[in-house]
Amino acid sequence: MQLLWFLLFLVPSVTPLSLNGSSSPIWGTFRPNLYFGLRPRIPQSLMTGLIWFGTQDYQSFTKARHACEQGDELDGYSWTQFDAREGGIQVLKDSKNNVKVTTELLMVDAGEHGGSWAARIKGEPINKGKPSHTSFIFYVGLEGMGGLDLETDENKNGIEGPIALTGSTPEFDEFNIRIEDGPNNTAFSSGPFSDVYAKRIGKTHYSGFRVPAGNIWQAKRFIIDDLVQNAGNAVRGVKEADSVPHPSFTLQLSDETLSGNNLLAFQKSFDGEFQFDIFYESRSARTNLSAATLDEGIAAFSTSFTRRFREIFPVPDSPKRDALEAFSQAITSNLLGGIGYFYGTSLVDPSFSYEWDDDSSPADDDHKGRDSKGSKLTEPKALLTATPSRSFFPRGFYWDEGFHLLHIGEWDNDLSLEILKDWIDLIDDDGWVAREQILGEEARSKARQQFQTQVPSFANPPTLTMAVTAFIKRLRRHAGPTDMDLGLDFGTGGLQLPLSSSQLSKCNRYVEDRGLAMSFLQSIYEPLKRHYKWFRRTQRGQLKQYGRKARSRTEAFRWRGRSEKHVLTSGMDDYPRAPPHIGELHLDLLSWMAFFSRTMKEIAEFVGEEEDKLYYANIEKASIDNLDDLHWSEGSQMYCDVGVDDDDESYHVCHKGYLSLFPFLLSLLPPDSPHLGSILDLLHDPKHLWSPYGLRSLSASHPDFGTGENYWKGPIWIQMNYLALQALHETYAMHEGPYQEKARLIYSELRRNVIDNEYQRTGYVWEQYDANTGEGRREVTFHRMDLFGDMSENGPRNPYTVITDLKILSHFEKY
Numbered sequence: 008m009q010l011l012w013f014l015l016f017l018v019p020s021v022t023p024l025s026l027n028g029s030s031s032p033i034w035g036t037f038r039p040n041l042y043f044g045l046r047p048r049i050p051q052s053l054m055t056g057l058i059w060f061g062t063q064d065y066q067s068f069t070k071a072r073h074a075c076e077q078g079d080e081l082d083g084y085s086w087t088q089f090d091a092r093e094g095g096i097q098v099l100k101d102s103k104n105n106v107k108v109t110t111e112l113l114m115v116d117a118g119e120h121g122g123s124w125a126a127r128i129k130g131e132p133i134n135k136g137k138p139s140h141t142s143f144i145f146y147v148g149l150e151g152m153g154g155l156d157l158e159t160d161e162n163k164n165g166i167e168g169p170i171a172l173t174g175s176t177p178e179f180d181e182f183n184i185r186i187e188d189g190p191n192n193t194a195f196s197s198g199p200f201s202d203v204y205a206k207r208i209g210k211t212h213y214s215g216f217r218v219p220a221g222n223i224w225q226a227k228r229f230i231i232d233d234l235v236q237n238a239g240n241a242v243r244g245v246k247e248a249d250s251v252p253h254p255s256f257t258l259q260l261s262d263e264t265l266s267g268n269n270l271l272a273f274q275k276s277f278d279g280e281f282q283f284d285i286f287y288e289s290r291s292a293r294t295n296l297s298a299a300t301l302d303e304g305i306a307a308f309s310t311s312f313t314r315r316f317r318e319i320f321p322v323p324d325s326p327k328r329d330a331l332e333a334f335s336q337a338i339t340s341n342l343l344g345g346i347g348y349f350y351g352t353s354l355v356d357p358s359f360s361y362e363w364d365d366d367s368s369p370a371d372d373d374h375k376g377r378d379s380k381g382s383k384l385t386e387p388k389a390l391l392t393a394t395p396s397r398s399f400f401p402r403g404f405y406w407d408e409g410f411h412l413l414h415i416g417e418w419d420n421d422l423s424l425e426i427l428k429d430w431i432d433l434i435d436d437d438g439w440v441a442r443e444q445i446l447g448e449e450a451r452s453k454a455r456q457q458f459q460t461q462v463p464s465f466a467n468p469p470t471l472t473m474a475v476t477a478f479i480k481r482l483r484r485h486a487g488p489t490d491m492d493l494g495l496d497f498g499t500g501g502l503q504l505p506l507s508s509s510q511l512s513k514c515n516r517y518v519e520d521r522g523l524a525m526s527f528l529q530s531i532y533e534p535l536k537r538h539y540k541w542f543r544r545t546q547r548g549q550l551k552q553y554g555r556k557a558r559s560r561t562e563a564f565r566w567r568g569r570s571e572k573h574v575l576t577s578g579m580d581d582y583p584r585a586p587p588h589i590g591e592l593h594l595d596l597l598s599w600m601a602f603f604s605r606t607m608k609e610i611a612e613f614v615g616e617e618e619d620k621l622y623y624a625n626i627e628k629a630s631i632d633n634l635d636d637l638h639w640s641e642g643s644q645m646y647c648d649v650g651v652d653d654d655d656e657s658y659h660v661c662h663k664g665y666l667s668l669f670p671f672l673l674s675l676l677p678p679d680s681p682h683l684g685s686i687l688d689l690l691h692d693p694k695h696l697w698s699p700y701g702l703r704s705l706s707a708s709h710p711d712f713g714t715g716e717n718y719w720k721g722p723i724w725i726q727m728n729y730l731a732l733q734a735l736h737e738t739y740a741m742h743e744g745p746y747q748e749k750a751r752l753i754y755s756e757l758r759r760n761v762i763d764n765e766y767q768r769t770g771y772v773w774e775q776y777d778a779n780t781g782e783g784r785r786e787v788t789f790h791r792m793d794l795f796g797d798m799s800e801n802g803p804r805n806p807y808t809v810i811t812d813l814k815i816l817s818h819f820e821k822y
């Protein structure tokens with residue numbers, strides 16, 4: 008068995024990419040867990056990374072910077088501008104080492120052989136009055152087949168001048184990489200021992216390693232070990248502490264390579280300001296890359312990025328406009344710059360269940376819950392995904408991704424579809440997809456053990472369908488208003504998007520080309536259908552067993568995998584629910600399923616599956632009927648979960664909060680629903696959900712408000728506020744009904760409250776906001792979703808990113 012697993016590692020199970028025809032970039036900063044790490048979207052291939060440390064003392068290198076870690080105590084790291092096709096600019100503030108580092112990236116000649124790129128790493132002291140002694144290591148590693156060779160002549164004292172390497176891989180054929188210094192770099196060169204080390208000062212030091220398969224991601228360990236060993240040799244024999252050479256003389260790589268090395272590292276040490284460039288030229292490069300390419304290219308990128316940003320996400324005029332725009336650009340850029348490519352095995356435990364999970368057989372000893380027959384490694388899988396947090400959650404999260412894709416899709420439709428397609432490809436034969444995608448050793452190293460294993464009977468809100476809905480909306484918008492209800496008209500009569508640059512076309516081929524749009528929707532239709540059926544089969548709730556009266560005898564649902572205190576699968580971890588019971592019914596899941604049915608209906612319509620369309624339309628209607636029949640409490644005037652008491656009688660479990668809003672949040676209620684009025688009252692009531700900073704997750708009058716973990720017991724969550732704004736904007740304020748005026752009023756107030764809150768005051772984006780003060784939360788004990796990475800050891804499980812703020816800021820118009 009062991010041997011078989013080993014073979015599986017060697018054989019990539021993913022479809023080979025067509026490097027010529029791909030509509031999205033092959034290379035990218037797809038190692039977002041690193042401060043700066045490029046790799047292609049190819050399972051086993053090149054991996055690059057940047058490591059740095061201060062050489063002001065002999066301690067700083069023990070905290071060498073590489074993967075985004077809260078413990079590094081950087082003041083911030085943020086892409087200020089980023090586009091997956093063009094490049095980006097990232098600023099990293101490291102005041103512990105008195106250096107502000109900027110990483111600039113320019114993608115060149117995308118297309119054949121995966122394209123080329125150029126990167127510039129530059130730095131300057133944060134405090135100009137103080138020394139800034141730093142050392143930077145750039146490495147290139149190779150997983151899988153191919154080779155890497157240092158072309159430049161080696162020298163045991165280090166290399167003077169530019170570095171050149173060549174290499175080859177099966178996908179790229181041959182390529183070359185050059186590393187060149189900027190014009191004004193200086194190395195620290197004075198004080199004791201400077202004469203002894205004179206020959207080595209100012210050189211590029213290097214080292215080559217033969218790293219076992221699957222271990223390139225641990226490059227830092229090999230590199231630092233080499234450095235430590237070499238420094239040990241250098242300072243051996245030094246007797247007194249005060250006669251130790253300056254660290255920048257000794258903390259150096261060993262200047263040795265090996266034949267057949269698959270990891271090459273290059274180190275440069277600086278005193279004060281510095282700059283160096285890295286050029287990767289593909290076999291079919293059409294441009295000779297040089298410092299001038301970066302000088303001109305980055306300036307041009309920055310200008311065109313801002314221009315395009317203003318077209319897509321215009322920020323309304325106001326005294327705060329500039330600050331808002333910079334903020335909006337950074338949010339978008341960090342979302343895009345946080346996209347990663349992951350490849351590897353994951354852990355799955357098919358036998359795990361809780362006693363109340365399985366309603367087909369009574370609980371027996373095998374199903375007592377919490378005990379399982381253990382988890383197994385799956386075959387390796389690949390995923391391109393945005394990540395909720397570069398330091399805490401550098402991996403894919405199902406629920407988050409639906410929200411991520413809404414925003415990514417507005418900026419770059421085709422990239423969002425590429426990501427969506429990767430998720431769709433993860434849907435297994437049963438129709439299941441794990442809610443956390445922890446693929447490969449590197450990803451696992453960042454997840455606490457108890458959360459690594461995924462269970463094939465556990466779900467997550469099907470937010471990926473929101474991405475499909477958003478794509479269909481873009482298709483409709485592109486087709487123009489004439490055929491809104493009839494499907495698509497790609498003819499010349501349709502309105503074009505008010506955007507014309509060729510750049511935009513690159514991102515919108517699937518919107519502009521009817522054939523591509525169709526084939527995409529067709530390609531996801533069957534797997535989504537499987538996914539839909541999986542939900543209906545595995546998360547079904549019981550109706551007849553409890554004599555429940557409802558127009559539909561089938562549409563009722565219940566999250567599996569809940570514990571006594573948490574329903575992690577629902578996404579709203581600690582939101583108050585009934586005690587676990589085989590007979591309980593969950594309002595949010597029925598709402599999601601109604602929404603899912605609606606999405607399937609829309610796709611069926613586009614791909615011309617008329618019968619399916621009717622099928623989904625019927626289920627959608629049945630689900631919406633059952634929302635009222637099963638979940639509406641006349642006494643409480645709100646939608647509620649359903650629990651089962653000791654006499655096996657059903658009762659409504661009513662806790663005023665986000666859960667109560669679900670039929671409204673997903674626009675399932677018709678604008679003339681008699682229940683809409685009390686929902687709007689509930690959300691607009693300051694005693695309950697309304698706060699000057701957005702909607703609270705739980706009523707301020709609820710006995711549990713602000714108690715326990717206080718995760719979904721009051722705090723204000725941006726994406727839920729986003730859903731509320733969307734429902735108001737697109738449905739209840741838009742369409743005629745008795746509450747239209749009220750919906751408009753609430754929409755503009757809520758929008759203002761959310762925008763004016765914390766991130767405007769602090770420049771940070773937080774995972775959630777305090778229900779009483781509006782202050783950003785999870786700074787210390789949990790994690791902070793800010794622009795600059797985030798904090799803390801004890802990250803919560805469901806870190807839903809913030810992403811869509813921008814839409815709130817600028818995408819919706821004001822009434």
Ligand SMILES: *[C@@H]1O[C@H](CO)[C@@H](O)[C@H](O)[C@H]1NC(C)=O
Pocket residue numbers: 025026027119120
């Ligand atoms: C990619 O394009 C080049 C040049 O047009 C061609 O020689 C090569 O065969 C193509 N490769 C694939 C995989 O289509």
Ligand SMILES: *[C@@H]1O[C@H](CO)[C@@H](O)[C@H](O)[C@H]1NC(C)=O
Pocket residue numbers: 189190191282
């Ligand atoms: C290098 O120094 C010269 C002279 O001070 C200056 O003009 C130039 O802008 C500097 N170049 C860089 C890249 O810092």
Ligand SMILES: *[C@@H]1O[C@H](CO)[C@@H](O)[C@H](O)[C@H]1NC(C)=O
Pocket residue numbers: 293294295
């Ligand atoms: C790149 O440089 C090489 C060697 O200097 C030269 O032969 C080639 O024409 C150049 N290519 C371009 C596109 O400028």
